[in-house]
Amino acid sequence: MAYDDYHWTAWAAGFFEGEGCITAASGAHSKRGNIALSVSNSDLSMLERFRDVVGVGAIYEQRAKTTPGRRQMWAWNLWNQREVDQVCDRLWTFLSERRRTRIVELRYLRAEAIMRALRPRECPTCHCEFCPMPGNSATAKVYCSKRCRDNAPYKRERYRAKHKAAQRRYVERKRLASGLV
Numbered sequence: 001m002a003y004d005d006y007h008w009t010a011w012a013a014g015f016f017e018g019e020g021c022i023t024a025a026s027g028a029h030s031k032r033g034n035i036a037l038s039v040s041n042s043d044l045s046m047l048e049r050f051r052d053v054v055g056v057g058a059i060y061e062q063r064a065k066t067t068p069g070r071r072q073m074w075a076w077n078l079w080n081q082r083e084v085d086q087v088c089d090r091l092w093t094f095l096s097e098r099r100r101t102r103i104v105e106l107r108y109l110r111a112e113a114i115m116r117a118l119r120p121r122e123c124p125t126c127h128c129e130f131c132p133m134p135g136n137s138a139t140a141k142v143y144c145s146k147r148c149r150d151n152a153p154y155k156r157e158r159y160r161a162k163h164k165a166a167q168r169r170y171v172e173r174k175r176l177a178s179g180l181v
């Protein structure tokens, strides 16, 4: 069975339309405006078929949150942005206006987040202005270089405080030792 044909794409889009979710990723990924796709269902074989048709994503067991008598739920999840875009593009023709609007909206927000992440900023150590390279760490980039990160002012202070405390302990011990003699 060839899952890459028109009919299977239409089936997958219909399944996603009914059961799927398009969300802004949470946690560390939210800063990059990442988009997440998921489909929850109690029928594992349907999710496996969906995964085989779109060719990407992983299936997870969902723990029952409320009553123990509830049916076992499964979820197909996709976080990889390149693959999220591939799946959205492939299902696009068959998706409803509501879903399409949501995709466009989240893509717009993601583009904005990437723009924000690439803004020039000032290095707290050497005070130079630098512009981070596009990539996964761009949002978190604070220092212009590894050297500046290692020599960060707060780290220097912490280092000094540690050594001052060690010195104080040494002097105190010396004093006590000399008092005992």
Ligand SMILES: [Zn+2]
Binding pocket: 123, 124, 125, 126, 127, 128, 143, 144, 145, 148
């Ligand atoms: Zn620097």
